[in-house]
Amino acid sequence: MIAFIREIMKNQVVDILNKSELNKEDIVFLLNADPEGTQYLFNKAHETKLKYVGKYIYFRGLIELSNVCSKNCYYCGIRRDNKKVERYSVTDEEVIAAATYALNRNWGSIVIQSGERQDKEFINRIENLLKKITSISEGKLGITLSLGEQKPEVYKRWHNAGATRYLLRIETSDKNLFYKMHPEDTLHDFEKRIQAIYELRNTGYMAGTGVMIGLPYQTTENLANDLLFMKNIDIDMCGMGPYLEHEDTPLWKDKDVLLPVQKRYELSLKMIAILRIIMKDINIASSTALQAIDPHGREEGIKVGANVIMPNITPVKYHSNYNLYKGKPEIAPETDNYIRELEKQIETAGGIIGYGFKGDPLHFNNRKE
Ligand code: SAH
Numbered sequence: 001m002i003a004f005i006r007e008i009m010k011n012q013v014v015d016i017l018n019k020s021e022l023n024k025e026d027i028v029f030l031l032n033a034d035p036e037g038t039q040y041l042f043n044k045a046h047e048t049k050l051k052y053v054g055k056y057i058y059f060r061g062l063i064e065l066s067n068v069c070s071k072n073c074y075y076c077g078i079r080r081d082n083k084k085v086e087r088y089s090v091t092d093e094e095v096i097a098a099a100t101y102a103l104n105r106n107w108g109s110i111v112i113q114s115g116e117r118q119d120k121e122f123i124n125r126i127e128n129l130l131k132k133i134t135s136i137s138e139g140k141l142g143i144t145l146s147l148g149e150q151k152p153e154v155y156k157r158w159h160n161a162g163a164t165r166y167l168l169r170i171e172t173s174d175k176n177l178f179y180k181m182h183p184e185d186t187l188h189d190f191e192k193r194i195q196a197i198y199e200l201r202n203t204g205y206m207a208g209t210g211v212m213i214g215l216p217y218q219t220t221e222n223l224a225n226d227l228l229f230m231k232n233i234d235i236d237m238c239g240m241g242p243y244l245e246h247e248d249t250p251l252w253k254d255k256d257v258l259l260p261v262q263k264r265y266e267l268s269l270k271m272i273a274i275l276r277i278i279m280k281d282i283n284i285a286s287s288t289a290l291q292a293i294d295p296h297g298r299e300e301g302i303k304v305g306a307n308v309i310m311p312n313i314t315p316v317k318y319h320s321n322y323n324l325y326k327g328k329p330e331i332a333p334e335t336d337n338y339i340r341e342l343e344k345q346i347e348t349a350g351g352i353i354g355y356g357f358k359g360d361p362l363h364f365n366n367r368k369e
């Protein structure tokens, strides 16, 4: 009887994977697939990746610029009201040194991420840093920003100064759930956040978004809608990963209703795989949060459709203070040895590191045509 049910499930997964377009019910079915069905899903996602974006995996050196944040997202360890955090800001010299490290290693890009600040000093500082990095790299280093919501003119200034990509996660595309995760005020406004993604795109950025997977009260229907949301707004890039609770945040109170960590991890891999199948030519990052659950989590993401990895190149002394969530890996920076190991694993997973390429999402150009 069990074998019979398994056979039906497998056939249904295969039928869904052969469709040219997936609807919400199909996606929910895939998210709930058993291990055998999941393997079909992962294989299809890998094939799709090879066919549409190829074997290349791009490294983006991640600089966690500062944990100073003016927002109060309920899930995040560096939220404004967490008084236990020792606040830091990487110096300009350290940022330039990190960018130079990425450049010298022939990584095509860096990502500058930070708590959100909208003050003039911060805006000017970012603009100057972007100009410097563009100048020392002679424009060869792609620069992605992940600096939260800003005014359209700020997006423009930073774009003019050399940033070409911007990541702004919607976190969840379900408005009700969004307000369980954020205070309901002007700083944390669901519609504004969606609007910001459009503004980024209108400014000329390659625009990325993403969600957290395994949030308290999140359903597989919510997750299916998240994927369809990304498809509808036609993003160029995605970074998404498991939600990991942090004890010094308000959301810690819901820790007992969470899915087990392993389940959040599996769901995250399934989300990556399905997104690859429904948005074939975008860039998908294999998130650091996957690595927090499994030391090889990012490589697993690569096997199921992701094509971007963001090794952390923030000076080590700051690592322990950028604790968005519990268990964030504190690997002594991504040392040369570590990178060599990562390279080997990516090759075993059937990839090649795209050294010397910026690795812009193909979708960006395909969309413009
Ligand atoms: N301040 C910016 C960028 C830094 S935060 C912003 O919020 O856009 C980057 C991402 O970290 C967020 O988008 C969120 O998805 C993720 N994050 C924060 N807390 C997390 C947690 N507890 N578990 C998993 N991811 C988390």
Ligand code: SF4
Binding pocket: 069, 070, 071, 072, 073, 076, 077, 078, 079, 080, 114, 115, 116, 148
């Ligand atoms: Fe600040 Fe981003 Fe954390 Fe929200 S998720 S508190 S904006 S760093």
